Amino acid sequence: MTILESDRLQLRPPVPEDAPFFTEALSDYEVARQLASPPHPYTEADAKTFIEIVTKARAMGEGWVYTILTRATGTPVGCCGVHIKDGRYELGYWIAKPYWGRGFATEAAHRLLAFAFGVVQADAVEAGWFHDNPASGRVLARLGFEADHVESWPSKARGEMVLCNRAMLTRARFGRKKAA
Numbered sequence: 001m002t003i004l005e006s007d008r009l010q011l012r013p014p015v016p017e018d019a020p021f022f023t024e025a026l027s028d029y030e031v032a033r034q035l036a037s038p039p040h041p042y043t044e045a046d047a048k049t050f051i052e053i054v055t056k057a058r059a060m061g062e063g064w065v066y067t068i069l070t071r072a073t074g075t076p077v078g079c080c081g082v083h084i085k086d087g088r089y090e091l092g093y094w095i096a097k098p099y100w101g102r103g104f105a106t107e108a109a110h111r112l113l114a115f116a117f118g119v120v121q122a123d124a125v126e127a128g129w130f131h132d133n134p135a136s137g138r139v140l141a142r143l144g145f146e147a148d149h150v151e152s153w154p155s156k157a158r159g160e161m162v163l164c165n166r167a168m169l170t171r172a173r174f175g176r177k178k179a180a
């Protein structure tokens with residue numbers, strides 16, 4: 001399934017034309033510091049490479065990354081994805097700062113999880129949030145994720161390991177949870 005839709009959002013695979021949006025959003029240190037992979041500063045070349053990588057991963061059946069847009073205006077507001085890491089499914093997401101606090105992360109991740117459990121047939125999806133990112137912890141809790149343990153994860157933007165709360169959501173629990 002190439003395009004996913006929810007009440008307010010459309011999720012579609014990233015295209016090269018998304019590179020300027022990715023670059024501007026991820027150039028914000030407040031966004032990049034809460035993620036593992038994006039470097040800081042973040043360049044358009046980084047965005048293009050990322051889009052190439054996730055396009056290949058989708059073709060290989062190893063990852064399903066989406067640009068998040070508003071359905072009303074087609075404005076890009078963020079990115080989310082599930083990819084296979086060490087044989088397990090890992091959820092990630094970010095929303096560009098001007099669009100924080102509108103429920104977009106929760107809504108987009110909920111739609112993506114329905115796809116991951118229903119179409120990709122994941123039995124469980126894992127995620128993590130850095131110790132100083134309570135907003136993401138709240139998003140995951142609302143989606144039904146249960147905290148599991150704490151471990152150190154790298155943050156390229158911070159240039160150091162950061163304490164990360166790890167959490168998991170099973171398909172059974174997702175099915176029992178009412179939509180966010």
Ligand SMILES: CC(C)(COP(=O)(O)OP(=O)(O)OC[C@H]1O[C@@H](n2cnc3c(N)ncnc32)[C@H](O)[C@@H]1OP(=O)(O)O)[C@@H](O)C(=O)NCCC(=O)NCCS
Nearest residue numbers: 031034093094095100101102103104105106134135136138
């Ligand atoms: C974390 C992030 C994805 C949230 O996006 P968003 O669209 O604003 O999230 P939502 O509006 O769906 O939900 C945010 C929730 O966090 C809560 N929240 C926001 N700031 C908070 C804070 N400082 N402490 C506790 N909760 C907070 C909100 O009240 C909301 O919960 P509620 O719906 O129960 O009221 C966004 O801030 C972001 O992209 N941050 C940088 C990248 C990142 O952290 N990605 C996730 C990596 S794990």
